[in-house]
Amino acid sequence: MIELTVSLSGKRIGIQLSDGAEKGAALCRAVLGRFLSPGVLPRSMLSIRRCRAPETAIPGWPKSKKALLEKRLPDKEVLAWLRQEDFFQGGFPLSEQSICSYCLGALHVFDPLTAAGYAFLPGRGRGRFSPLFRLLWMYFAQVLGQAGGCFLHGAAVGRKGSGYLFLGDSGAGKSTVAGLLTEGVILSDEGPILRANGKGHRLFPSPFHQLGDGFPLEFLPASVPLRGLFFLAKGEETYVEEISGKEAFSLIISRHIHFFPYLSGEARLLLFDLLFEITHTVPVRYLHFSIHGDIWSVLKDASGGGMK
Amino acid sequence: MDFSLKYKPLETIVFREEVDGAFLFDPESGRLKYMNQSGRETYLMLNGRNDLDQVIRNLSKLYPEAESRQLKQDVEAFVLDLEREKLIFHLLEKGPGRAV
Numbered sequence: 583m584i585e586l587t588v589s590l591s592g593k594r595i596g597i598q599l600s601d602g603a604e605k606g607a608a609l610c611r612a613v614l615g616r617f618l619s620p621g622v623l624p625r626s627m628l629s630i631r632r633c634r635a636p637e638t639a640i641p642g643w644p645k646s647k648k649a650l651l652e653k654r655l656p657d658k659e660v661l662a663w664l665r666q667e668d669f670f671q672g673g674f675p676l677s678e679q680s681i682c683s684y685c686l687g688a689l690h691v692f693d694p695l696t697a698a699g700y701a702f703l704p705g706r707g708r709g710r711f712s713p714l715f716r717l718l719w720m721y722f723a724q725v726l727g728q729a730g731g732c733f734l735h736g737a738a739v740g741r742k743g744s745g746y747l748f749l750g751d752s753g754a755g756k757s758t759v760a761g762l763l764t765e766g767v768i769l770s771d772e773g774p775i776l777r778a779n780g781k782g783h784r785l786f787p788s789p790f791h792q793l794g795d796g797f798p799l800e801f802l803p804a805s806v807p808l809r810g811l812f813f814l815a816k817g818e819e820t821y822v823e824e825i826s827g828k829e830a831f832s833l834i835i836s837r838h839i840h841f842f843p844y845l846s847g848e849a850r851l852l853l854f855d856l857l858f859e860i861t862h863t864v865p866v867r868y869l870h871f872s873i874h875g876d877i878w879s880v881l882k883d884a885s886g887g888g889m890k
Numbered sequence: 891m892d893f894s895l896k897y898k899p900l901e902t903i904v905f906r907e908e909v910d911g912a913f914l915f916d917p918e919s920g921r922l923k924y925m926n927q928s929g930r931e932t933y934l935m936l937n938g939r940n941d942l943d944q945v946i947r948n949l950s951k952l953y954p955e956a957e958s959r960q961l962k963q964d965v966e967a968f969v970l971d972l973e974r975e976k977l978i979f980h981l982l983e984k985g986p987g988r989a990v
Contacts (some may be wrong), residue, residue, distance in 0.1 A: 828908050828924070835922050847917035851904065854915050855934075858906055 586610055588722075591775045591786035591805065593772045595717070595725055596624030602632035603703055606711045613715055617789045626697035628721045633666055633689060633702035640689055646685065646848075654843060655682040657676060660691070669702075676700070683844055684768030685720055686713035692724045694846035699724065705846075719773070719790055723841035727849030730856055731777030731786075732838040738774030739807075741766035745785035746881060747774065748869065749838045750814035755871065757792050759814060762877055767802060768793065773840055776808065783808040783860055808860065810881060812869035820875025822867040831861040836875070859867045891966045893946070895980040898938035903977050905933075915979055921975065928953070932968055936978055942969065 583600040584607040599607050611618065637643055644650055660682035665674055680693045687709075689702040699721040704710045723733050736749035736757035741763070748759050760771040773790035784805040788802070813825060813833065834857050835842075842850065863881035872875055899905070904915040912930040914923045925933060931952060935945045946965055950958060974977045 627987075828911070828913075830926060831913070832922065842920060845920075851915075851917040852919055854904060854906075856919065858913075 586614070587619045587622045587624045588614050588789075589616050590617060590788070591726065591777050591784075592624055592732055593626075593725060593729060593731075594619065594624045595722060596627040598627055598629045600629070600631050603630045604710075606630060606703070606714050609711055609714050610718065612826065613718060614789050617787075626699075628699035628718070629703060629714075630701045630703065630717070632710075633705050635669075637687070637689075637704065639663070639667075640684075642682075642684075644684055650684070652683055652685040652720065652747055652841075652844070653683055655689075657682045664691070679846065681724070681846060682846060683720065685717050688713035688717055690717055690720060692721065692844070692846075694724070694728055694848060697725050697728050720841050720844055724845060724849070726775065726777065727841075727845040727853065729878055730849075730852035731775055731778065732842075732853050732856075733773040733788060733790065733837045733865075734776050734834070735772075735840055736774060737771040738769040738787075739763045739766040740769055740785070740803055740806035741878070743806065743808040745769070747776070747785060747811045748806060748814050749760050749811070749834065751837065753886065754814040755816050756814065758873065759869075759871060759877065760875060762871075765878060769802065769806070776860075778856055779805075781805075781807065781858075783864065808864055811860065811864055811866045812881070813867070815870045816872075817870040818872055819870075820871045820880050821878055822869055822880055825866055825868050827862040827866060830866040831858055833859065891942070891970070893942040893962075896941045897936040897969060897973070897978045897980045899933075899936065905943050914972075916975075916977065917965055919976075923975065923977065928964075929968060932965060933972070934981065936969070936972075938981055942966075 583598060584604050586597045588595050596797065597612040598612055641663050642655040643652055661676060661680055673875055674689060675698065676693050677695045681747050683690045685757060687704045691700045701717050703713060726732060734749065736747055737760040738745060738747050739760055748756055751755050757771040760768045769785055770791040771790050773788045775788050777785035785808050786804045786805045839853060902918060906913045911924060911926045932945060932949060935948055942965060946962055949961055
């Protein structure tokens with residue numbers, strides 16, 4: 583058995599690999615890198631093991647997995663099946679509120695009451711560890727959700743003690759904008775963490791990014807206060823444009839929270855409150871940008887500079 | 891539609907006012923719905939005490955310029971939409987009903 587602890591936005595989350603899943607530890611270490619905290623006791627744990635039952639027996643299992651990343655499964659039926667198959671060998675650590683999901687061929691169960699997770703990897707094959715990256719991300723999202731935090735589908739950059747969040751669908755230019763803001767530090771260009779703590783609304787770095795080995799972890803702040811939120815739009819000029827808090831809120835809730843359908847009702851409610859407050863108190867704008875434009879000067883005074 | 895029915899929101903539904911409307915949010919399903927100003931006013935009248943006829947009377951006072959038949963159609967469509975989305979339920983005559 584191998585155990586790892588990762589620290590994300592101040593939360594200590596454990597990963598336990600056993601029962602044939604130990605070889606996945608190398609991948610976990612590669613993904614989580616310097617977010618690992620050796621010797622630190624976690625407050626919640628994801629237990630990863632090999633699935634010893636044929637996947638076709640799992641209730642709700644997708645018949646066609648082509649291009650399917652993840653899918654909610656019928657919770658009650660899967661829990662009953664796990665109990666019947668004696669997956670936990672005598673005990674049953676899950677509550678009836680548990681959330682069951684398919685994730686790239688793995689079965690994942692999250693119990694919001696304890697923040698414990700159980701992942702069962704495909705039994706055999708060279709690709710049996712391929713779900714790990716996404717499984718870890720889903721579990722972390724669920725744990726953070728219980729604490730009122732989330733991974734956003736966006737890029738976050740810190741500069742001079744302020745954090746700026748850029749939201750957009752795939753291809754909107756998140757990584758491009760993050761790369762253009764050379765005077766800042768990129769917290770993530772794919773899944774930064776947003777959470778409120780005693781210091782207000784904060785952006786935290788995340789191991790989920792597209793920067794590869796260029797991720798400047800050694801320069802990362804622990805967190806930065808959120809000072810501006812921007813929805814990206816590529817264009818020929820660089821300027822900001824008004825967007826109402828109402829529209830911004832709708833967009834974020836419906837499109838920009840990673841793994842939102844896999845969170846508990848309690849977590850969704852916490853995020854509803856968090857994002858409603860943020861979109862009605864933090865400056866929110868559309869950012870139209872050109873790769874030749876001076877984005878920082880436009881961001882500097884989003885309420886007045888460069889607006890159309 | 892039976893306009894003598896009284897409706898009220900499910901207890902789990904979250905209501906949040908905006909300047910010119912309001913959001914409804916169901917944490918269990920993750921569904922988010924936005925209502926404009928008149929929708930908000932109508933929704934706030936669905937408190938389990940007003941039947942739909944009373945709601946229509948109240949709205950015609952707020953919107954005296956609105957044609958009564960159109961108002962009735964709008965209320966019907968609005969209520970059915972909320973009921974279909976499991977955001978409200980109607981009370982039975984002899985006591986609280988169950989959610990639809």
